[in-house]
Amino acid sequence: MAVEDKKFSYRIYAVAFAIFVMAILVSVKLANIQWVEGDYYRQLAQDATVKDFALPSNRGNVYSSDGSLLATSIPNYTVRFDALAPKGEDFDKYRQGLADSLSIMLGKSSEFYYYELEKARREKNRYMLVVKDLSYTELTRIKSFPLFNLGAFKGGVIVENRIVREHPMGKIAERTIGYDPGRDVGIEGAFAHYLKGEDGRRKMQKIAKNHWKPISDNNEKEPVDGYDVVSTINVYIQDIAHHALLKQLEYYEADHGCVVVMETKTGYIRAISNLGRATDGSYYETINYAVGEAHEPGSTFKLAGLLAMLEDGKVDTTQVFDSKGGDITYYGRHVHDSHRGGYGKVSLARGFELSSNTILVQALYESYKDNPKQFLKRLNEFNLDRKLGVSIKGEASPRIPKPGDKGWSKLSLPWMGFGYGISVTPLQTLTLYNAVANNGEMVKPLFVQEIKEWDKTIKTYDKVVLNPKICSDETLNKVRKILENVVKKGTGSKLYSPNFSMAGKTGTAQVNYGKGKSRDGDMYYASSFVGYFPADNPQYSCIVIIHKPHVGKGYYGADVSGPVFSRIAQKIFTDAPTTNEVKTLSKPLKAQEDLYAGYYSKDKKKSTVPNIIGMSGMDAVALLGEMGFKVEVVGSGKVKKQSLQPGQAFQKNQTITLELL
Template sequence: DLSYTQYVRIKSFPLFNLGPYKGGIITQQRIIREHPIGKIAERTIGYERVDHKGENLEVGIEGAFSQYLNGKDGKRKMQKIARSQWKPISDINEVEPVDGSDIISTIDVYIQDIAHHALLKQLEFYEADHGCVVVMETKTGYIKAISNLGRAESGSYYETINYAVGESHEPGSTFKLAGLIALLDDKKVDTSKVYDCKGGDITYFGRHVRDSKKGGYGKISLARGFELSSNTVLVQAVYENYKDNPKEFVQHLNDFGLNKKLGLPFKGEGRPRIPQPGDATWSRLSLPWMAFGYEVSMTPLQTLTFYNAVANNGEMVKPLFVKEIKEWNKTIKKFDKEVINPKICSKETIAKVKAVLANVVKKGTGSKLYSKDFSMAGKTGTAQVNYSGGKDKESGMYYASSFVGYFPAEEPQYSCIVIIHKPSAGKGYYGADVSGPVFKRIAQKIFTDV
């Protein structure tokens, strides 16, 4: 195969001026799409292609902004004067072609490369089914990196599905932040309130809520319960304070914007699910189960947007993938920060939850991520997927391991979420072990190199 430049050069050789039969050059033109950074972020950058049904498939940035990229074909009459030779004929109906515009994405190639390889390394080690990582600029909502990798039958990982945008599932413990904010903002409790873990096993309407540590953590404060990701502490706090009026709790979730899509330009954004009291799906178990991240569904990007709001002092901004659209060097459309919710809670509540999120890394479930060189804050998550069928192999139950947070903890510049689905349970499945190292690697490289 020759590039167009090589073809032009070879065609200038005297031998090939003799034509296809005497000179021996017969050309066949093929258009090949090459992504600027190879397979990295391929799904997000996007493409247009015809699928097996003959339908046009548009995905990613290219699919979402095709009306700007495609341009318009020109038209003019041509007269054939010799074999394969044509000459234009002047005509008043001639239409000049219009070039497509340039899309300037928010993606930082360096951060993207770090995120991709950090995720790939962890997926391969844990022999996981799939995973994703997203890095967002805190103030603007600009997506600086997004990687979605799924395992093929060969064991290799490829970017074929945008899990970060489209996969809505029960988040598990990362959702505990929503309950903590609601409790503090309503002044129902303070982080110093002490709860008894009751042996790490509490029963609600015949169903067990258990802590990951056998025997629980004894009597600990709400803040410490969050840092250790105690299910029993968070469920008690939420249930005791909202059992008589669950609408009050759910209204907080709605006010945060967790019940709505983000309104991304891509097709296939996953729909969040927040049960509403009075709905057919609402039961007496809904409130306690929501307290530790079950019976609700969110996409990774929706969860990240919520945590980024905390990092951004309460202002929730929409994730953006495109900075501007240009025609040559002229900007024809600019995408500035778009505020979804100017204030998800009070400044006092933000200050308290920021302190707790920082302590998760300093002395909680994320302590393995701690570094004396740079600060991080966030929350671990270890969700059981298909848990209703039991834990035997036939049930299909598996773990989704996650870590979501921001860095630096004091003055956040970036927020990041990592979710890895179906890691080999024999090697580990806790969020701090499986997804935490990806988060730390990204933060570490950005701090030291950027």
């Protein structure tokens, strides 16, 4: 018996020893986890429950040249509620007040919100949705409600924000301004590196149902706002150009079209509209045709041939040519005049004014048939053989055939005489005509004039000269007189007004000329007009191209595109004479100065917030800046709301948010 008891005791000792050893091992492991590998495991736990989330920076605004907003980033806020964050006594004390406040602001009954808050508390919901799509002013209001005013930890309020891109002008000039910051479209894409800014960081903690909530009200890194881009677009001229083009497209049931208005001396694009037809017959901005569509220009290209011949001394404007009944043949191919029977024997100048194909082709072919490279050299000097290098992406490459190229043939030279066998963009054609208007100086088209950080200029874009002199003054004077006569007594005579001078050239190109059917369909017409105004002192150049107008209603450039050009030119100088203020921008306006002085003298010495409701946004920003505020602006126009109440005390560098409308 004693032997069995002794064996039993050994077993107990063995088990106790084993437990003791295991306890030591567990203790060693715990110590190792706590002190040796503790940082590693704590990091694993933190990585699983706490993460850094990017806080998108406020993308910079895009402005028109006159200060109107074309694209802006609007903060958009969502408010949620962590029902477990508040203490029981705080929740019971403020629940009814919060429900009443939410009811007044959001429209549903107080009982609805009281029940939802109670339900969230009962179900331990830490991520209850309260409301979406709030403005900053609305967010400030809702954070002042009972319970929510205790903050994130004591009140349970969770604020999420995202940035929404708004375009105050809607769809107008959408392809040029850019409609999606994520795509390389228009100014938004080309100047994204300035507009984007730098994202911030915020720590978020994982809670129930895979939701995340901010750990604190403070961010790990504050986002840095992007710079503002001041475009060359003039809102008033843009509106005129857009609606003039739209009206004509709708009447002629055309496929698509574009219009560009350029400031002569600077190359600033003051208006650009690109409209394509949808399946329902409406028109909208689809493709930037002015920049990205290269096609045969037709008769508007005759200017390049005339400039080259005059500058090379090949012909004179008084030289007489025979239109030969309006039909001449080169290597078995016919060149026709639009006027049946031709124009008889007329001078080169008159042939251009009447847009005679036979006369211009004869002149060009006889001038350069022995040395076509001499003509092509002139085209190179006119910058027609290469891209303009505009800032907006997607510029199409022009096509000018050269001897030795696959596309060169005996027909190439005569076909160039009336704008066929080549491809150029509308913007390239406009740049050539603008050079004639600008005393021979060819400037690059510009879409942006300045990069700014509030009132501080970061970078300016001054005019870029592509060719300081495309031809002599003698040639310029002759050509400008002929372009003026096109409107007075040539193919553009329907546009003539004794009260307003314009100069330019009509064009009626037969797209897919001589090719019959193609993958793009049968041959169709592209009607155009390009020129400048006023003729005696050009301020603007303009091109209008309308593709595939309804032939039954008309297709000649003077009838289809010419009226758009005329409407734009006359409206700019009759309905908006204030465009002359460009020359007197530095001259103060007395009424504006008195208004600002009144506000300034009234509030500059005060230490309380002024009442600026109804004041213009620009004046309000200037005034508050002088008083020491940091100003944030939402919208455009006059001040509708201000985040700080008038009369309350403030500190220097305190932020005030203005909502403009």
